[in-house]
Amino acid sequence: MVMDVLIVGAGPTGLTLAIDLARRGVEALVVERDAGLFPGSRGKGLQPRTQEVFDDLGVLEAIRAAGGPYPARMIWRDGERLGEERMFDAIEADAGTPYTEPLMVAQWRTQEVLYARLAELGGNVAFGRAATGLEQDADGVTVRFADGTTARARYVVAADGGRSAVRRALGVGMTGESVDPAPCLVADVRLTGLERTHWHTFTRSDGTVVALCPLAGTDDFQLQARLAEGRAPDLSLEGVRELVAAHTYLDAEDVTELRWASDFRPRTGLADRFRMGRVLLAGDAAHLHSPAGGQGLNTSVQDAYNLGWKLGAVLRGEAPKTLLGTYEEERRANAAAMLDLSTAVHRGEVRRGKATVQLGLGYRKSSLSVETRTNPTGIRAGDRAPDGTVTGVRLFDAFRGPHWTLLGATTSAVGVRALPAAPESYGPGVFLIRPDGYVGWAGDSFDGVEAYLAEVGV
Incomplete structure (x- = not known):
């Protein structure tokens, strides 16, 4: 059996693409190496342009119900409350731009909404199937899985994250740079003793930052920490408790539960190619961002949105295969610009606001324009x-x-x-x-x- 499209990865990128293809009547299967959907809050900011995409895909109402607005940031320095500041420069809504404020939705909730929409359209995700390699020919692609099985598709889309097995199997390189040498930690925690009206940011003169953000639509807080160079993040409950107690006014016991945690070092990466034959790269498999400014998940969703209609037209025989060449043409340049932007936000060179909501992005230089x-x-x-x-x-x-x-x-x-x-x-x-x-x-x-x-x- 040969399916139209095999999508590797059930994150926001893969699910968005699967939804777009399903409403076009394209047969697509999503395969995910893990046993279930991603459990963390990591990519929690949905920019106005992504909200427009979700409006079109029929999920915006559910997405809004799953999250809420961003609170103001409360700044603490060496134990002293300095005051609050808006997270974003205000943008005035008008008839052409109904959505101007970023929306906070924990990534796991966004994926639940997308997964439900895909199921509603008759789509499917096969969990516990880790892609390990592939071969392609003039007619299609055969993907190999860790369990020894294979699958055949006319096209394959790699949406399997920054460590993409598909990208590596293709031999496509990724060029980037370190944005910040400091080790970082992100976690979802339950805690007591901290009001939920602000995003609390505790800073120290040595550059250490610990932030606790109330996750809209949940009872959790997202913990973000930039640690001193040379300090290894401790992802255990005890380690998180120690971190919070050392850098905030909370006690260790105020952290009652650790629900998910991950460590990383902020860096950028841009794949040398977004397409090789019948295999296309999207999302983190194609570009890696600093989390500052909330560009990564949003750029990834728009990769899928750009690719969906093009794959649909080619697979239905309505458009020449050359149409797929415009995916890399349009999205790689866009991703490169967003990488520069997210790095500038991380370094404090650009404010969150008009530049980061992604409403001004376009394709004027595209051959399709x-x-x-x-x-x-x-x-x-x-x-x-x-x-x-x-x-x-x-x-x-x-x-x-x-x-x-x-x-x-x-x-x-x-x-x-x-x-x-x-x-x-x-x-x-x-x-x-x-x-x-x-x-x-x-x-x-x-x-x-x-x-x-x-x-x-x-």
């Missing part, structure tokens, strides 16, 4: 398509689904929904919106739309 207007103003080909209202129809409602959307003209093309105009904020012209919410083509009139659609396989 065709701008034919003589003097374009407002939104251009390659830009994110803002929300708005046309003849009583909200654009994000019109965009929702696997189709394209044409603003400012009519068409009989299958798979394209048309509205008679674009909002004034777009500027004058006709706009063709891709399934992932970016402007693919823009022109002064309808002329050229059909040729573009034929080229991309609609």
Whole structure:
């Protein structure tokens, strides 16, 4: 049996891609080496652009119910309360940007929501299947598993994290740098004696930082610690208790439970390639970020969102295989920019706010972005398509689904929904919106739309 797509890894990247493929009628199986979903809170920040993606995929309401807003940060220095500060620079909402504040959702809760949505669409995850190697030919890819079994698919997507077994099997390198030489620890804990209205950050003059953030939608706190160089993180309950007692006003016994813990050293990494033949890399398998600024999980989700419609079009025979080449073209450049941003946030060079919400990201330089207007103003080909209202129809409602959307003209093309105009904020012209919410083509009139659609396989 040969399936359409085998997705290796059931994290946010793999689950998002599986959802997008399922709603397109593409046969995909997700395989996960662990016995269940990831249990920790690690990637807890969902940027506004990711919230728009989740709106389209039909999970935003459940995601919002699973989390909440970020609290202000309360700063402590050498045991003294210094005051509070906002985590993010405020961004004003308008008709085109309904979501402007990052949302805090523990990663394990995000994955539960995505997993439930995938099951609702008839998708499946096979747990306890660790990929160990693969071979590919002109027709497909055979993946080997640790239990001695194999699976055959027309395409394979590696979404199996920073230590990706698939990337290593392909021999694709990853280039990066250390962001911070200090060892770090992140953990989910239950504790008493600390109010949940602030993200408490305890700093010392020697550079040690211990932060306790109340995880919205749970009874837990996320513990983050930057330790002195040379100190090895202790991931045991006793070690965490000692750390908290030494750096906060809490006693060791106030930490009542350790639910999950991990250590790391902040670094960056960018895969040399995002595609090799019929195998594509996405998420942490393709790029590694410092956790500062909340860019990693969000960039990963958008990898999947970019890839889903392209794989669907190629597998249905609607688009040439060359369309998949635009995945690396668009997403590798985007990931490189996000790596620079997350590193700058980590080093205190950039504030969290307009730069980190990812609403300004786009693909103007992509070969898929065709701008034919003589003097374009407002939104251009390659830009994110803002929300708005046309003849009583909200654009994000019109965009929702696997189709394209044409603003400012009519068409009989299958798979394209048309509205008679674009909002004034777009500027004058006709706009063709891709399934992932970016402007693919823009022109002064309808002329050229059909040729573009034929080229991309609609």
